[in-house]
Structures are given as structure tokens and as C-alpha cells.
Amino acid sequence: MSRAGWYFVAPALVLIGIFFFIPVAGSLLLSLTDFDIYAIADRGNARFVGLRNYADMFGNSVFWIAVRNTFYFALVGGPLTVAASLAAALLINARVVRYKSFFRTIFFIPFVTTLVAVAIVWRYLYHPQYGMLNYALGWFGVAPIDWLGDPRTAMPAIIMLAIWKNFGYNMLIFIAGMQTIPSELYEAAELDGAGAIRQFRHITLPMLAPTFLFVGVITMIGYFQLFAEPYVMTAGGPLRSTTSLVLLMYEEGFRWWRMGAAASVAFILFAIILVWTLVQFRLQREAA
């Protein structure tokens, strides 16, 4: 009886242990060595260097640019994505709307597309001369913008793609959350003469608090891991304006084979995500 359970979980535990938890621990060790291309040929060439990789990173200007870009993407893109998701969910959930599942499906389609493919599509939509976006903006008298070629607009362009790609997922979760709110609350509020905006502020928002936490945490964890969009669309440029921490880790580790240094970037990212997640839980508890 007691054995059967272990037999059932053993395959999963062995796989996750060997191919996830042990590598994560190994990453910490790796970050304390000068593991590089010579060490790949012969592991004997790697030496323990203590915290030198971390010290080097903190003294490296590209690292700080990557930190700034990653926070820019997560702190601007994350809340905007959640806001777009909430707006879409409110629209679909509005009482006057019929064919809800039709709209839900359409809004969800961007989420299931292949990121690499749509990043390439958007690269052409952002084309300064022939792109759809500049053409549409032209109707409103906006002069052509070199979205991905200008360090000031490259990150906003990536953020817009990310919002488009991801809002549908959070939207589903918001809709599910809204459907758990008892309709008596709205009926009572209506009797008291509360309008749509007051109902939203005093019923919908507070009742959605747990959903907000879930959506916020999931979105931010994902956004701190920005990689494929800049890899495909800008290669981290122009002028490093879209180099994220994961892109920096990839370049250090798999282009220059400085795996010790890359592991230190990975661990710093992990620390950022962990601290940020804890902060979100704390903020939520204080708000409640």
C-alpha cells in the first residue's frame, strides 16, 4: 500500500530531479567557477572563483542595461497586459453581449500562436516604410516611426507584441473569476442605485482580488524571462536597448561559452523573480 504510491510518483520525481532540480543546484555551483570553452573540452580546466562572476557582472555596464530593460519590459508590459486582459474580460462578460464564446475564442487565438512566427510577422508590421502600423498611424497624421530601429521605440514595440500575444490567457482567468461572483450582489447594488462604475469598483474589483494575485504573479514571472522576442526581432539592439537578462545569459553561455558568468546571470534573474513574487504576495495581503 505504502509502496504503490512511491512507484507511481517515482518516474516523475526521477525525471524532474535529474533534469530540473539537480541542474538548478548545479547552476549555483557553476556560477562560482570560471567554467568556459576550455572547461567544456576538459572539466579540469574549471576553477572555483568564489563570487567573482557576480562581482564582474555588477561592474559590467551591459549587465545593468539588461537589468533595466528587463524591468522596463516587466513593469510596463506586465500591468498593461493585465489591464488589457481585464478590459477584454469585462467587455465579454457585459450583460448585453451575446455570442460570448465566439469573442472569447477570437481573443484567445494570439495566445496559442507560435511566438517565433508572430515575432517575425510583427517585425514586418513594424517596417518603417511598408509596415501596416505606420500606415494606420498615417491616417491620424503620425509621421513614420522606425519602431525596431530606434532605441527609444524598440522596447515599446516589443511590449505591444507581448500584450497582443498574452492578454487572452489572463482574460480567460478573469472571466472565470467574474463568473464566480454571485449575481445577487449586482442586483442589490442596482436596487441601491449604484451605476456600472460603482458596481465595478465596489463589487467586481474586490471580488476579483485573488484572481488579480494569480494573474499578476504568473504574468510577471513570465515577463521577467523575456527572450524570444528580442532574439528574433532585434537581436538585443539597437544599441542594446532590448537586451534582456535571459538574452544576456544566452549570449554569455551559448555564444561565448562563458558558462560560469552566464550562470551568475541566471541566478540573479532567479533572485529577482523570487523577491518580486514575495513582494506581490505581501502587497496583496496588506491590501486585503
Added chain:
Amino acid sequence: MRNVQKALVYGLLLVGCVISLLPMVWMVSASLMETGAANQYPPKLFPERVTFEHYRALFTRLNLGRYLLNSAFIATTVTVLSLLINSMAGYAFAKLRFRGRDRTFRFLTLGLVIPVQVSMLPLFLLMREMGLINTYWGVIIPGMASIFGIFLIRQYALSIPDDLIDAARMDGAGEFRIYWSVILPVVRPILATLAIWTFLSTWNDFMWPLIVLSDDSMFTLPVALANLSGERVQDTELMMAGSVLTTLPVMLVFVLLQRYYVEGITMGSVKG
């Protein structure tokens, strides 16, 4: 007043639909344009003359059929194997009593906050030791068990009545037999959700295949497409045809099977 509100809501929904679909419509449409036709001012939304030459070029000169097979094989294998392994573990964590069960499960869920990239550098070295660099198994093995999948199935399996399992035990069924013919049929809805989720995310995955597959003939579609876009950035129409072939299969999977997908995704979040 009511009608104005209604018009406004539907208007905004329509704008949302256009924004959601326009990039995909333009992608399909540009893939059918003649070379150079997508780079015009003003941009055209629909091709003047439809051509399939880019699709032909992808399959004949650029080996796309091979990448399609690589992606299909990897995504299917990961889906089948991970479904089996995750469902066994998820069921056991929910319903079988064994020592250290809850502590083990709690430890496992801690892994949900660790970004997968943290494991990638040592995982690469490990795969190299095992001779799995540049093989299908190098991509498949790390996807064969997932904490998220186990979590999802456990949440669902918690609601199975113990009587059902006890009755089967009374009839003398072995533990594996119970799992296979009593539990699996009951958890089928969540298995369907997880199958679709796993297939989509494996198909769309980019970073790990990019790292572990170095030989051109082993590439999955996203890796091949990113590679191709580096060389053929000027060939807009060709790149769009490649994007269509990469993303259309997963969009079809979603549209056809969304019934099984959407419910399960939200269920996991609300219950969790």
C-alpha cells in the same frame, strides 16, 4: 441609453477582434503574394494575384517538410509520455497514501517559481555527457515530466470519491489496474486539457531546442524559422509562408479542440 451602451460594447469588441486577427490575416495573405508585392506603399491587405510559389520553395529547396516532421514527432512524443507520467504522479499525490507524500508534493511545487532558464546551462552539460546534444531525446526528456502538469491533475483527482477506488480494491484489482481502468476514464477531461496544453507549448518552444539542436536537419520549426529569418530577411512573402506553416497547425489544434482546453485552463487557476 441601453442601445448606445450596446453599440459601444459591440464596437469595442469588434476593434478587439480586428486587432487580434489582423496580424494573422496579413501573414496568410502576404504568404500568397508574388515576390516583392508585400513591400509596397500603401500596404496591401490582400494579394492581387495568388501564388503558392513560396510554399513550394519552402518544401523543395528549404527542407521545411523535415522541420515539420521534427516538430510533429517531438511534440507528439512529449505529449504522450508526459501525459502518462504526470497522470500517474498526480493521481498518487491526490489519492494514494504513502510516507512523505505531502512534504514531497510541497517541495515539488516550490519548483514552480524557479525559471526554467536557471537549469539550462548545467542541463546542457549533462546532455553533452549523455551524448544527447543534437538528438530528439535531448528535447524530449526534459519535457517528459512537468510540475505544472502534476499539479493540474492532482487538483482534479482530489475530487474523485475514495469509495470508487475502495470498491475496485475490494474486487481485487491491482493498483496499476485501478489507475488504468478506473482513474484514467474519470480524469479524462483534465487529461485532454493537459494534452493540448503540452502539445502547444512543446510545438511553440524555442529556447531549449535552440540550445540543444545544433544540426540543421534536427531543427524544429521555430528554430528553423528564426534561422531562416536571419538569412532571408528581405524575402517577406517567403518568411510569411514559413510563419504560416509554423503557427497554423497549432492554431487549428486549438480551434478544433478548444472545448477541452479552455475549461480546464481556467479550472486549474480558480481552484489552485
